Amino acid sequence: MPLSLYYYLAITAVNILMSWAIYLPYRVAHLHFITIANMTISGYLSGYLVMNLNMPFFWALLIGFAAGGIIGYIVSLFIGDAPTFAVVIVGFTFIYITRTVVENMPIIGGTMGMFGLPNIGGKPATHRYVILGILWALVVVVGFLIHRFDNSRLGKAASAVFVDKDLATSLGVDIKKLGQTLQVFSCIIAGGAGVLYGFIYKSFHLDFFTFHLVGIFMTTIFVGGYSTLWGTVLAAPILYGLPLLFPAEVQSWRIVIYGVILILVLMLKPEGFITRKFVHSIGIALSRKREKL
Amino acid sequence: MKKLVGVLVLLLVAASMSFGQAKVVVTEWQVPFLNSLTGAIAAIGEFLQWGAEYAAAEINAAGGIAGKPVKVIGVDTALDPQKGSVEMARLVKSSLVAMGPVPEPVIMAAMPIAVENEMVSITATTSFEYAKPYFPWTVSWFPPTLDRLPPLVVAWAKQFPAMKNVVQFVEPYGPWPGMAGAHSNALKTAGIKELTKVDVPSDAVTLGPLAVKAMAQKPEGVILVCNAEKAGKIVKELKNLGWKNMSQILVFSSADDPQLTNTAGADINGVQVYNYLNLATSNPRWDKFKVEFAKAHNGNPPFSLSPNYYDALYMIKEAIEKTGVTGDPKLLKVERKKIADYIANVKGFKGLLFDWDMKDGIPTNKPTYIFQFDQNGKKSLVMEVRP
Numbered sequence: 001m002p003l004s005l006y007y008y009l010a011i012t013a014v015n016i017l018m019s020w021a022i023y024l025p026y027r028v029a030h031l032h033f034i035t036i037a038n039m040t041i042s043g044y045l046s047g048y049l050v051m052n053l054n055m056p057f058f059w060a061l062l063i064g065f066a067a068g069g070i071i072g073y074i075v076s077l078f079i080g081d082a083p084t085f086a087v088v089i090v091g092f093t094f095i096y097i098t099r100t101v102v103e104n105m106p107i108i109g110g111t112m113g114m115f116g117l118p119n120i121g122g123k124p125a126t127h128r129y130v131i132l133g134i135l136w137a138l139v140v141v142v143g144f145l146i147h148r149f150d151n152s153r154l155g156k157a158a159s160a161v162f163v164d165k166d167l168a169t170s171l172g173v174d175i176k177k178l179g180q181t182l183q184v185f186s187c188i189i190a191g192g193a194g195v196l197y198g199f200i201y202k203s204f205h206l207d208f209f210t211f212h213l214v215g216i217f218m219t220t221i222f223v224g225g226y227s228t229l230w231g232t233v234l235a236a237p238i239l240y241g242l243p244l245l246f247p248a249e250v251q252s253w254r255i256v257i258y259g260v261i262l263i264l265v266l267m268l269k270p271e272g273f274i275t276r277k278f279v280h281s282i283g284i285a286l287s288r289k290r291e292k293l
Numbered sequence: 294m295k296k297l298v299g300v301l302v303l304l305l306v307a308a309s310m311s312f313g314q315a316k317v318v319v320t321e322w323q324v325p326f327l328n329s330l331t332g333a334i335a336a337i338g339e340f341l342q343w344g345a346e347y348a349a350a351e352i353n354a355a356g357g358i359a360g361k362p363v364k365v366i367g368v369d370t371a372l373d374p375q376k377g378s379v380e381m382a383r384l385v386k387s388s389l390v391a392m393g394p395v396p397e398p399v400i401m402a403a404m405p406i407a408v409e410n411e412m413v414s415i416t417a418t419t420s421f422e423y424a425k426p427y428f429p430w431t432v433s434w435f436p437p438t439l440d441r442l443p444p445l446v447v448a449w450a451k452q453f454p455a456m457k458n459v460v461q462f463v464e465p466y467g468p469w470p471g472m473a474g475a476h477s478n479a480l481k482t483a484g485i486k487e488l489t490k491v492d493v494p495s496d497a498v499t500l501g502p503l504a505v506k507a508m509a510q511k512p513e514g515v516i517l518v519c520n521a522e523k524a525g526k527i528v529k530e531l532k533n534l535g536w537k538n539m540s541q542i543l544v545f546s547s548a549d550d551p552q553l554t555n556t557a558g559a560d561i562n563g564v565q566v567y568n569y570l571n572l573a574t575s576n577p578r579w580d581k582f583k584v585e586f587a588k589a590h591n592g593n594p595p596f597s598l599s600p601n602y603y604d605a606l607y608m609i610k611e612a613i614e615k616t617g618v619t620g621d622p623k624l625l626k627v628e629r630k631k632i633a634d635y636i637a638n639v640k641g642f643k644g645l646l647f648d649w650d651m652k653d654g655i656p657t658n659k660p661t662y663i664f665q666f667d668q669n670g671k672k673s674l675v676m677e678v679r680p
């Protein structure tokens with residue numbers, strides 16, 4: 001497999017997973033940016049476990065998932081039913097706190113970063129196949145779980161919370177529990193994605209986890225469509241891949257092109273390209289075709 | 294008869310030399326440069342790119358590399374590790390050699406790809422600590438921080454025998470805390486007490502409280518290890534708080550760019566700074582570079598890192614010519630290794646400002662300088678410090 005294709009596929013998978021990690025809590029109107037901090041914490045933790053304690057990668061990955069979940073759970077006890085703005089503030093604060101903590105921990109590289117993460121399986125080619133395999137397996141599993149959630153009673157309850165919290169409460173929805181569940185799930189995904197993100201680059205640096213990631217994931221969700229998981233699946237490969245196809249002369253205009261696309265989408269299709277209605281109509285069309293057959 | 298024999302011998306030697314030298318197969322040498330041409334450090338990326346392209350124009354005017362022209366291809370990584378890694382993955386497929394990436398996060402994401410594919414990519418603007426993990430597929434442009442900085446700080450401190458204590462302002466970015474650590478070692482060596490460091494948060498906007506915190510310790514000297522804008526602001530704040538001995542403020546090299554003087558204004562007068570770039574040095578190449586740089590940059594003199602990729606391209610030229618690299622795609626692996634081996638131990642390399650040697654990828658004899666800002670915000674040389 002060409003190396004550039006590997007990096008494209010691997011980073012696209014991380015972007016899909018992380019966009020979903022933000023999409024899920026957004027189902028109850030929570031913009032949960034603590035996920036970026038989860039990526040950092042789990043990533044560095046796994047790097048430390050593998051490099052310093054010689055722990056096998058798969059154990060470090062599992063611990064990365066778990067660390068994401070534990071942090072997500074503790075925080076969700078306080079902001080499970082908080083308003084959108086409060087959740088955003090907590091997320092940003094956590095990103096700052098995490099940065100400061102990492103900067104002051106020489107044992108994980110501090111401001112310098114962490115170099116030389118080993119190849120999983122010993123060889124670079126094996127490493128690549130393992131990383132790609134895990135990432136895309138995760139995309140399938142997480143996508144399936146989100147699909148099931150979206151079509152479940154819980155998903156419908158989340159939609160009610162998104163529209164009107166009071167209405168949802170009057171319908172018997174436990175807003176806090178629902179918010180907590182979604183926040184914890186998104187933090188688990190982010191923890192694992194952070195571990196894999198570092199192992200793609202075989203290094204960790206604090207600037208891998210900056211606010212620009214928030215920009216990437218938010219653009220992916222809002223251009224693709226924030227009311228269904230399929231919007232992310234469409235937007236992540238295109239938004240990440242498109243600038244790579246630009247000729248060198250246009251490269252410096254990349255941000256402008258990116259911005260124009262975003263503005264156009266927000267003006268012409270405020271719900272994003274893939275809406276729930278669109279997915280529903282495709283579902284009906286497919287089931288009719290099946291019936292005819 | 295003797296003359297005829299002499300001529301024949303010379304012809305024979307020349308013929309045998311040309312027979313032994315492999316033929317260049319490329320019509321043009323292409324050197325990709327992974328640079329941050331857009332994003333937060335685009336201004337730095339621009340003058341690094343300018344230096345490399347200026348070198349290419351100069352080399353081409355003088356006959357190219359082994360008789361073929363060279364082209365520097367700017368590859369924008371936009372300060373983004375995601376983009377940097379994909380671009381590097383594209384390059385390693387067929388490029389003979391590359392320059393960059395810039396800066397550290399992109400280096401860390403992209404250089405492992407160059408290493409895995411055994412291709413040299415010269416990271417000429419980062420510190421030794423960021424280059425070393427990728428040896429021998431890059432070289433360091435600077436000696437190890439713990440070797441190069443202490444002599445500088447000791448030399449600065451010796452100018453002021455009455456100075457008994459110093460406070461450092463440290464911004465936690467990349468190698469900067471490590472550099473502050475090297476300053477601390479130097480202060481210890483010089484018998485100067487180091488007061489409690491003042492942390493400068495990366496997102497700090499108002500720096501007055503930090504200056505007050507430092508002044509409360511009654512320091513007699515100050516070392517600034519933060520970006521240029523913050524250093525400029527701190528200098529202003531210290532002056533507002535009554536700081537008098539301006540030359541007892543030392544600014545570290547990474548903050549030596551136009552933002553420092555633009556921010557501090559006239560308050561910068563008397564402040565000292567250490568750096569690798571001596572504008573007062575004179576030689577025909579460097580003098581011409583200064584004129585052309587000023588023309589292209591609104592009359593500004595070359596900034597701190599502007600000659601680095603100029604020199605990097607010349608180093609690649611020398612490696613190709615001295616090792617007989619042909620550019621033949623079939624010999625890619627072998628020729629990449631030849632370049633790596635050559636540049637790691639190049640001797641007497643004729644840089645834009647001075648000649649230097651490399652030993653195992655580390656420069657051994659590059660001079661450093663301490664300057665002082667004069668009344669017009671211009672720097673005058675205080676002293677040269679050699680390792």
